[in-house]
Amino acid sequence: MISECGSEAGRLARDLTEMQGKFSESEAMLKSIKDSHFAKVSKLEVQIGELERDLGKTASSLLKEKKARKTKYSKVRQLQR
Secondary structure (H helix, E strand, O other), X not given: OHXXXXXXXXXXXXXXXXXXXXXXXXXXXXXXXXXXXXXXXXXXXXHHHHHHHHHHHHHHHHHHHHHHHHHHHHHHHHHHO
């Protein structure tokens, strides 16, 4: 009976060691995935910032163009009178 318990304990110890190895591999894969996602998120945040800046420039240009058209329209109306 003692030898059976010893065999079972040895088998459980090997299983535990194997599981710890798999757990370590899983942790390493998870860290790699997290690092990859972090890099992608950072890159996307930079692109979003650039797009927001470009949108601001576009909106500013559009407002300037509208103001210029309004001024020209006013001058045309003045000349027509």
